[in-house]
Amino acid sequence: MATAHDDAPMHLQAARNGSVADHVARPIMRVENVDVYYGDFRAVTDVNLAFGLNEITALIGPSGCGKSTLLRSLNRMNDLIEGARVEGEILFHGENIYGKGVDPIEVRRRIGMVFQKPNPFPKSIYDNIAYGPRVTGMKVESMDDLVEESLTRAALWDEVKDKLKQSAIGLSGGQQQRLCIARAISVRPDVILMDEPCASLDPIATMRIEDLMQELRKQYTIVIVTHNMQQAARVADRTAFFTAQVSEGSGARTGVLVEYGTTTQIFEDPTDQRTEDYISGRFG
Amino acid sequence: MLANTTASVTEVPRTASTGGSTTPSGHPPRSMFAGRARPGEAVIKLALRLAAAVAMLTTIGIVIALLVPAIGFFREVPVFDFLFGDRWAPRFADASFGVIPLVTATLWTTAIALVVAVPLGLGAAILLSEYARPGLRKVLKPILELLAGVPTVVYGLFALQFIQATVFREWLRLDTGAFSVLAAGLVMGIMIIPTVASISEDAMSAVPMALRQGSFALGANRMQTSLRVVFPAALSGIMAAIVLGISRAVGETMIVAIAAGNQARIVSGPLEQGQTMTGFIANAALGDSRVGSLEYDTLYAVGLLLFAITLIVNFISIRLVRRFRQAY
Numbered sequence: 001m002a003t004a005h006d007d008a009p010m011h012l013q014a015a016r017n018g019s020v021a022d023h024v025a026r027p028i029m030r031v032e033n034v035d036v037y038y039g040d041f042r043a044v045t046d047v048n049l050a051f052g053l054n055e056i057t058a059l060i061g062p063s064g065c066g067k068s069t070l071l072r073s074l075n076r077m078n079d080l081i082e083g084a085r086v087e088g089e090i091l092f093h094g095e096n097i098y099g100k101g102v103d104p105i106e107v108r109r110r111i112g113m114v115f116q117k118p119n120p121f122p123k124s125i126y127d128n129i130a131y132g133p134r135v136t137g138m139k140v141e142s143m144d145d146l147v148e149e150s151l152t153r154a155a156l157w158d159e160v161k162d163k164l165k166q167s168a169i170g171l172s173g174g175q176q177q178r179l180c181i182a183r184a185i186s187v188r189p190d191v192i193l194m195d196e197p198c199a200s201l202d203p204i205a206t207m208r209i210e211d212l213m214q215e216l217r218k219q220y221t222i223v224i225v226t227h228n229m230q231q232a233a234r235v236a237d238r239t240a241f242f243t244a245q246v247s248e249g250s251g252a253r254t255g256v257l258v259e260y261g262t263t264t265q266i267f268e269d270p271t272d273q274r275t276e277d278y279i280s281g282r283f284g
Numbered sequence: 285m286l287a288n289t290t291a292s293v294t295e296v297p298r299t300a301s302t303g304g305s306t307t308p309s310g311h312p313p314r315s316m317f318a319g320r321a322r323p324g325e326a327v328i329k330l331a332l333r334l335a336a337a338v339a340m341l342t343t344i345g346i347v348i349a350l351l352v353p354a355i356g357f358f359r360e361v362p363v364f365d366f367l368f369g370d371r372w373a374p375r376f377a378d379a380s381f382g383v384i385p386l387v388t389a390t391l392w393t394t395a396i397a398l399v400v401a402v403p404l405g406l407g408a409a410i411l412l413s414e415y416a417r418p419g420l421r422k423v424l425k426p427i428l429e430l431l432a433g434v435p436t437v438v439y440g441l442f443a444l445q446f447i448q449a450t451v452f453r454e455w456l457r458l459d460t461g462a463f464s465v466l467a468a469g470l471v472m473g474i475m476i477i478p479t480v481a482s483i484s485e486d487a488m489s490a491v492p493m494a495l496r497q498g499s500f501a502l503g504a505n506r507m508q509t510s511l512r513v514v515f516p517a518a519l520s521g522i523m524a525a526i527v528l529g530i531s532r533a534v535g536e537t538m539i540v541a542i543a544a545g546n547q548a549r550i551v552s553g554p555l556e557q558g559q560t561m562t563g564f565i566a567n568a569a570l571g572d573s574r575v576g577s578l579e580y581d582t583l584y585a586v587g588l589l590l591f592a593i594t595l596i597v598n599f600i601s602i603r604l605v606r607r608f609r610q611a612y
Contacts, residue, residue: 080500082417109503119494122517122610132502135512169611180498187502 024050024238028190028221029074029111034088036069036078043069044255047088049240051191056213056222058236058263060229062278065242066255067225071193074223075111076104092191109136112184116196118176120168120183125151125160128168128179132187146186153219154182155212174205181212185220192216194224198231210235229279232263239266241275347591354588357581366585372548372559374568374582381582383589385548389558392465392551393472393540394533400473401529405480406522412481413488414510432478440542443471448543452555463545463557472539480529487521488514492612520609527601531594537562561586 027050036044044066051057059067069078076097078084089096097107109132121128129147133140140146147164151157156178160171168179177197184192194213198206213222213235226232232239240260244253259266259275270276358366361381369382408428412421448467452458460466491514499509515522545557546567559567565583573579 075501077497077501080497105503105505108501113497113501115494115497115501117494119492119498121495121498121513122612131499131512132504135499135502135504135508167610183498183502 024052024055026053027051028053028093029223030089030091031070031074032089032091034070034073034086034090036066036073037083037085037087038081039083041252042254044242047257049257049260051221051223052238053221054217054219055237056217056224056235058232058239059223059225059242060227060232060239060278061242061255061258062244063227064253064255065244067240067242068195069255070242071195071223071225072113074191074193075113076107077113079104105136109187110189111191111193112187112189114177114180114184114192114194114197116199118173118180118200120171120176120179122167122169124165125168125171125179126164128183129186132183136187138187150182150186151179153185153216154178155208155215156182172205174201174208177201177205177209178212181209181216185216189220191221191223194222196225196227199227206231229267233267236263239263241266241270241272241278243274243278350584350588350591353581353584356576357578357585360578360581361585367589370550372564374579379578381585383561383586385550386559386561386564386586387589388551389465389540389544389548389563390534390560392554392558393469393536393544393560394530396466396469396554397473397476397533397536398526398530400470401476401480401533402526404473405477405525405529406484408477408481409484409488409522409525410510410515412485414506414514428478428481431474432482434475436475436536436538437542439471439475440468440539443467443539443543447471458555460555461545461557463543464555465540465544465551465558466554468540468542468544469554471543472533472536475536475539476529476532479532480525483525483528484518484522487518487525490521491517495612516608516610517612520605523601523605523609527597530597534590534593534597535562537566541566561590565590 029051031047031049034044034047035042047070049057059071061067072078073084073086074090074097078086086098090098092107092111096102097104097111121131123131126147129150130143132138133143133146148157148161151160156175159175160179168176171179177200181192181197198209201209210231213224216222224232224236238261241258242255243258245256246253259270259272266275267279270279366381366383368384369380370384371380371382372385373380408424412424412428416424444463444467447470448460448462448464452460452464452467488510495513495517496509499513504512540560540563544560544563546559546563547557548559548564549556551558565586568579568583573583
């Protein structure tokens with residue numbers, strides 16, 4: 001697995017149009033012409049994005065802009081919602097994860113997910129971590145070592161090493177969320193999707209998660225949905241700004257990708273007026 | 285009740301802020317938090333208390349009604365002889381009151397019923413809660429509930445005529461008589477399926493979606509998620525369902541009275557006939573024993589034992605749930 005790399009080359013900031021996706025240095029995932037539907041309702045339309053290896057990409061935008069919907073389609077979690085459907089291609093290492101013969105279970109193992117509200121299983125801390133490797137039939141030499149390694153990487157080991165057999169429900173919210181991160185990395189994914197992982201946490205717990213993300217970035221590719229623009233500015237290498245477009249005829253709201261670029265560019269020099277309005281707090 | 289509340293509001297000494305001053309009219313000032321009188325609330329409260337009291341008093345009444353004649357019985361027959369005696373012949377001239385034969389028949393029918401009802405009921409619950417799309421659910425649930433609405437006497441006849449007479453004797457040519465605890469137990473199991481399924485399904489549906497998502501996001505499949513995450517999280521509800529199933533099986537009367545048999549002998553195999561505790565009560569209560577006679581009192585002794593068994597099952601299950609449940 002690749003280690004930390006230098007910050008994104010400056011020339012990427014020059015790319016300002018829809019083809020920014022082509023400028024991501026080492027894309028591990030590409031989203032090509034993707035529309036996501038819930039039944040007849042088109043939630044997101046025509047998204048083109050690429051996520052660079054060992055980068056943190058933030059998806060930002062006002063409520064209802066489809067960023068969480070897009071995130072959930074990146075590891076086929078949308079399959080669990082009745083009537084959800086993806087058109088276009090989402091390529092992971094060049095292979096369409098919605099292609100024929102692709103096992104969504106294998107997709108989810110390679111592309112892990114952390115949710116908005118910490119959702120540890122009502123089991124012991126140890127069993128929470130061991131669950132993923134057990135159900136996926138991962139060949140593990142020593143489960144104890146794997147549990148320790150996962151918890152260490154999630155910066156939780158020192159706090160819980162003496163109470164691994166206790167229920168995870170007894171942990172604080174911030175600890176629970178780090179446990180969920182540890183659980184996600186226990187199955188050794190390449191990509192971790194985070195859906196507003198700090199939305200239910202206090203500022204100190206949030207800071208710890210953000211620090212952790214910088215640490216995890218060395219080994220994993222992270223895509224994070226956040227409502228908190230400062231958080232995107234603090235942690236992300238790249239930022240994609242989405243908004244909801246209201247159709248003139250039917251009044252239906254559809255999420256669209258407005259602008260995608262390096263975080264610096266998006267926050268300091270946005271090309272689209274809508275991005276600038278959102279960033280500067282004029283709407284959303 | 286109501287009068288009390290208003291009185292206490294006006295009588296509160298208000299020394300702190302208003303310094304005990306009174307209004308010009310001579311009345312103490314009303315608290316700024318004083319609410320409007322709500323007489324309707326008192327009525328509702330009373331009605332609710334009455335409803336709760338009826339349930340409680342009925343239970344107490346049942347215990348007393350069982351205890352008094354049972355005490356009369358145990359004056360005549362030692363408790364030990366009753367609980368551990370292996371010959372049940374209360375109506376013979378050479379009477380004997382060992383309840384073991386009745387207990388063995390009850391154990392057999394209950395065990396057979398559970399072997400049917402627990403796996404099928406839990407399977408149905410998992411199907412409904414974890415697999416079925418809303419359309420299928422809409423069809424399956426009413427059918428399942430219909431099963432619960434069939435009168436037990438119909439189940440009894442079904443066990444006697446179809447399962448025992450036709451299936452066991454005619455088709456399978458099993459070595460069995462007119463009755464068997466197996467036929468009664470099997471049909472009783474079918475009868476209990478909706479109870480087990482419906483309560484476990486409620487418990488499993490109540491498990492937060494977030495836990496399932498967490499499991500799927502780790503690459504677990506639906507079966508693993510159902511069995512390893514949802515099932516343990518819903519365990520207390522599932523145990524409650526099973527316990528209710530046991531209670532119904534132990535207490536079920538009509539099916540066993542019709543199809544299990546009516547000779548109180550120790551049952552040593554599923555194809556034998558046997559009279560259960562409830563079967564005996566139903567049979568003996570038909571009216572030919574004199575009130576106050578020893579034979580009459582035996583009904584209550586057996587009833588008390590049934591009550592005690594149900595209570596013990598409940599108690600054990602509460603302990604088990606506390607120990608194994610995964611609270612979310």
